[in-house]
Amino acid sequence: GENVEQHPSTLSVQEGDSAVIKCTYSDSASNYFPWYKQELGKRPQLIIDIRSNVGEKKDQRIAVTLNKTAKHFSLHITETQPEDSAVYFCAAPGGTYKYIFGTGTRLKVLA
């Protein structure tokens, strides 16, 4: 069946450094890939997304890259700040209607 794998499960970086989180998916028909940020006790919030007709998308310090051939997409956060500390989830379509989420990456930005 459809699957989304996310790595790493935890990531610690020094403030100001970059963080990269990678996801792989199995359904070659997938065409939309969102990234969500979830702070402790709060709802997942969409931070950036990408569609399969582009290879990269940027929004200030956040970027997402997509490699359709290899079926993976990555979240890049530059100039990390303590408020970037959270759990990040990727997702990909898992059929006609549903989305499959990755298992999450706990990012810690050390001041």
Next chain:
Amino acid sequence: DTGVSQNPRHKITKRGQNVTFRCDPISEHNRLYWYRQTLGQGPEFLTYFQNEAQLEKSRLLSDRFSAERPKGSFSTLEIQRTEQGDSAMYLCASSLSGRASETQYFGPGTRLLVL
């Protein structure tokens, strides 16, 4: 508040009891999703509505679980004869048909604890 809302935010119940949760999506959104999230995991898809039609149910959704969206607006998720393994955060999300329909907006969730 024009976002997705869920009630109650917390629910503690004893094993064997029935519980019902409510989700109010963003008003113009016709797509509604229920997910379950356990500690340290990503949201797991449970079921999907387009307007009032329930178009997909996960195999995770046993026959003790039922969801409705009678008028294509709010939705309810009922769990009958709750078990300790049902303890989790139940998240609702909504989206709008169209090119941007894939963007799902989440509610704050209902945290269920079954004793």
